[in-house]
Amino acid sequence: MKTAAVVGARSMLGGELVKRLHERGIATVTIGRSENDDIAFDLTDAAVSVPASINADVVFHCAASFAGDSDDGFRQNFAANAESAFAVAGLVRDLKATALIYAGSASSDRTLDPGNFTSYGLSKGIAEQLFDWALQRQKIRFCSLRFTQLFDVGGRCCDHQAWFGRIIAYASRGEDISMPRSDGVRNFLHVRDAADVMIRAAESQVAGVLDIAHPESLTIEQIADLAFNVFGQGGRSVIVPEKTPFRPIHFPDGADAFARLGLHPAIGMRDGIAMIRDAGTAPAFGPMDLT
Numbered sequence: 508m509k510t511a512a513v514v515g516a517r518s519m520l521g522g523e524l525v526k527r528l529h530e531r532g533i534a535t536v537t538i539g540r541s542e543n544d545d546i547a548f549d550l551t552d553a554a555v556s557v558p559a560s561i562n563a564d565v566v567f568h569c570a571a572s573f574a575g576d577s578d579d580g581f582r583q584n585f586a587a588n589a590e591s592a593f594a595v596a597g598l599v600r601d602l603k604a605t606a607l608i609y610a611g612s613a614s615s616d617r618t619l620d621p622g623n624f625t626s627y628g629l630s631k632g633i634a635e636q637l638f639d640w641a642l643q644r645q646k647i648r649f650c651s652l653r654f655t656q657l658f659d660v661g662g663r664c665c666d667h668q669a670w671f672g673r674i675i676a677y678a679s680r681g682e683d684i685s686m687p688r689s690d691g692v693r694n695f696l697h698v699r700d701a702a703d704v705m706i707r708a709a710e711s712q713v714a715g716v717l718d719i720a721h722p723e724s725l726t727i728e729q730i731a732d733l734a735f736n737v738f739g740q741g742g743r744s745v746i747v748p749e750k751t752p753f754r755p756i757h758f759p760d761g762a763d764a765f766a767r768l769g770l771h772p773a774i775g776m777r778d779g780i781a782m783i784r785d786a787g788t789a790p791a792f793g794p795m796d797l798t
Contacts, residue, residue, distance in 0.1 A: 508709055512536040512563035512602055514595060515570025516544065519663040520610055524567055524702040531706070536563050538598070539570065546598075550587040553594040557601040565709040566604045568595060571612075573627055573667060581626040588630035592637035600645050607642060608708050610701070611635060611651035611716065613694075613759060620756045635716060650708045651716045654701055655694040655758055660782050662791030664698070670753075671695070672792040674731045674744075675780070679789035681740030685747050689726035691755025696721045697774035697782075707770045720761035721772050727753050730776060737780045738789070 511528050515521040516537035525535050537544040548555045550570055572587035574580035599607050613619055614628030615635065635651045642649040658664040658671055665672030670686075677684035696719065704719055725733075731744035765771050774782070783789055 508533055508564045510534045510536065510563045511709070512538055512546075512566045512598075512604065514538045514548065514566065514568045514598070517541055518569050518571075519659055519661075520657060520698055520701055521567075521569035523659070523698045524569060524705055527699070527702045527706060536561055536602070548594075548598065550591040550594075551583075553591070555594060555598055557598060561602065563602040563604045565606045565608060566595075566599045566602060567705055567709070568607060568609045571610070571627075571631065576626045581630075584626045584630040585633075588627070589633040589637065592634045593641060596638060596641035596645065596647075599642065599647055604647065606648040606650070606709060607638060608705050609635065609638060609649070609651040610705065611653040613653045613655045613718065613720065615653060616718075616759065618757060619759070620754070623754070639715075648712070648714050650714050652701075652704055652708060652719045652764075653716060653759070655696055655720045655761075657698050657701055658695050658779060659698040660779075660786050661788055662793075665792055665794075668695075669794065670727060671730065673794060674727075674734050675783060675789055675792035676795050677742060678731065678734035678738045678780075679740065679784070679792070681738070681742040683742050683745050684731060685745050685750075686727060686731065687750035687752045688746050688748065689728055689753040691753065692724035692726050692758070693730070693753070693756065694720050694724045694758040695730075695776060695779075696772060697779045700772040700774050703773075704768065704770060707768045711768060713767055717764035717767065718759035718761055719764055720758050721775075722761065722765075723775055724758055725776060733777050734780050737777060738784055
């Protein structure tokens with residue numbers, strides 16, 4: 508792989524992926540809505556023009572809509588995540604790429620969180636089926652990596668992982684945090700590990716849907732205890748019994764996928780929190796108040 512195209516290069520995962528590709532000496536073609544991207548492309552607009560001079564060996568797809576489950580949210584998620592698959596497949600063809608590596612979601616598994624199957628998970632799952640069908644016809648390899656929850660050093664994860672952001676905010680300030688009890692664990696993967704998994708998937712010949720879950724699953728209380736310990740500023744987590752508990756979520760076992768890839772996560776939760784502390788980026792985390 509000498510050149511890689513990244514759809515959603517300015518997203519949290521896309522930005523980290525571009526960085527990791529450059530560290531390996533791999534040239535990148537950025538694709539997205541920014542005027543600074545090499546190829547202008549909006550997931551909700553099928554029109555995309557690829558200059559004949561631009562090719563890529565692999566296309567990485569990191570863009571998505573995270574709208575809610577209202578009627579408007581469903582329409583937005585379906586258009587951006589599912590319907591756009593046909594345009595992205597055409598983009599892969601026009602770039603003369605041999606593979607599409609997709610940042611899928613564990614939320615596409617209906618058994619993950621029974622009773623809480625979201626339009627985001629549904630639309631991402633439909634996209635996998637559309638990609639599989641379209642790219643088989645083009646004889647292009649397709650691999651979807653169903654990531655669990657992602658977190659980063661810069662705080663961009665707070666848009667989707669509000670409780671993690673709140674824990675970092677309180678622990679870094681040494682203030683007690685009030686929180687519900689946990690009736691189940693959560694599974695977080697550092698965005699750097701996620702980017703490395705995508706690169707490994709591109710370099711290997713794996714295809715199909717792979718469940719990517721960190722071997723370490725923790726309750727929200729355990730994550731909070733780690734954060735207070737790592738920052739060492741005082742404070743603690745205080746469980747409030749009357750608050751609605753964090754519901755159980757049945758995360759997949761990622762061992763098989765990591766074995767197939769010949770790669771294992773390098774960053775655990777304690778290490779990831781220490782990276783935030785050492786980078787001095789804790790002020791970017793929050794919100795302080797969350798219902």
